[in-house]
Amino acid sequence: MNDMLEKLYAAKAAVRESDEAREPLAVLRERALSRMRERRNFREALAGARGPAIIAEIKRASPSVGIIVPKLDPSEIAREYEAAGADAISVLTESDHFLGDLAYVDIARAASTLPILRKDFLSSRYEVAQSAAYGADAVLAIVAGLSDERLAEMVDEARRYALGVLVEVHTEDELRRAVAAGARILGINNRNLHTFETDLAVTEELLPLVPSGTIVISESGVKSQDDVRRLVAQGARGVLVGESLMRSDDKHEAIRALKGATVTA
Numbered sequence: 515m516n517d518m519l520e521k522l523y524a525a526k527a528a529v530r531e532s533d534e535a536r537e538p539l540a541v542l543r544e545r546a547l548s549r550m551r552e553r554r555n556f557r558e559a560l561a562g563a564r565g566p567a568i569i570a571e572i573k574r575a576s577p578s579v580g581i582i583v584p585k586l587d588p589s590e591i592a593r594e595y596e597a598a599g600a601d602a603i604s605v606l607t608e609s610d611h612f613l614g615d616l617a618y619v620d621i622a623r624a625a626s627t628l629p630i631l632r633k634d635f636l637s638s639r640y641e642v643a644q645s646a647a648y649g650a651d652a653v654l655a656i657v658a659g660l661s662d663e664r665l666a667e668m669v670d671e672a673r674r675y676a677l678g679v680l681v682e683v684h685t686e687d688e689l690r691r692a693v694a695a696g697a698r699i700l701g702i703n704n705r706n707l708h709t710f711e712t713d714l715a716v717t718e719e720l721l722p723l724v725p726s727g728t729i730v731i732s733e734s735g736v737k738s739q740d741d742v743r744r745l746v747a748q749g750a751r752g753v754l755v756g757e758s759l760m761r762s763d764d765k766h767e768a769i770r771a772l773k774g775a776t777v778t779a
């Protein structure tokens with residue numbers, strides 16, 4: 515694991531410990547199960563999307579670029595994303611480097627009808643149950659930061675609450691591990707977590723190695739209709755877009771443009 519990732523997971527483990535002292539796993543599991551009827555199907559939303567599936571991200575800051583938007587109204591952004599035609603919403607909940615908050619998940623959920631992905635450096639059953647209890651419909655599992663055992667535990671815990679799992683990979687080896695863990699929704703991250711550089715060629719290189727029936731979402735560095743066109747032409751079902759949408763003053767037009775990519779693809 516690289517330094518940055520290691521730091522993020524270590525900080526997260528400390529947060530988890532204090533959370534656990536306040537709200538034990540059993541309490542969260544019960545609450546997660548009591549919210550089963552609210553669950554929105556992340557996988558179906560992507561599979562059934564018209565044109566390329568767009569996961570629009572709510573992200574206030576990131577380690578690679580710093581502050582993206584000084585003030586954030588997650589409710590308003592969630593509403594805008596849905597009205598603009600997004601298929602799902604990703605919410606950063608990591609607080610130190612991304613200035614996120616777990617509460618944003620339920621805020622985004624209340625403001626839209628789309629499935630909500632909790633994006634964070636999660637590595638335990640506890641955090642998966644917590645995500646479901648706090649209104650998530652799907653969680654992120656970053657293979658580079660997880661042992662096979664941890665990954666399997668997260669996938670197993672997610673199944674209990676019918677949560678989707680977006681299994682993120684960046685290399686061929688990680689892709690193999692994701693497939694072995696039974697990943698049905700793969701996120702191919704174009705960003706190299708050592709250098710923070712993005713290169714859409716990462717998705718293009720890994721796509722031919724993905725088993726059929728797996729939904730592939732290309733993540734990071736996607737900005738234009740041409741980018742989406744290129745990625746879907748290679749077999750991606752859709753894209754996850756953060757920074758370029760957060761910076762856009764006209765989210766409606768921005769998403770419409772990304773969506774329009776299949777028309778000629």
Ligand SMILES: O=P(O)(O)OC[C@@H](O)[C@@H](O)c1c[nH]c2ccccc12
Binds near residue numbers: 656
């Ligand atoms: O802002 P971008 O370049 O559109 O990227 C979005 C998303 O892919 C990125 O936020 C991301 C991908 N994997 C992550 C893991 C943790 C935190 C954030 C991420």
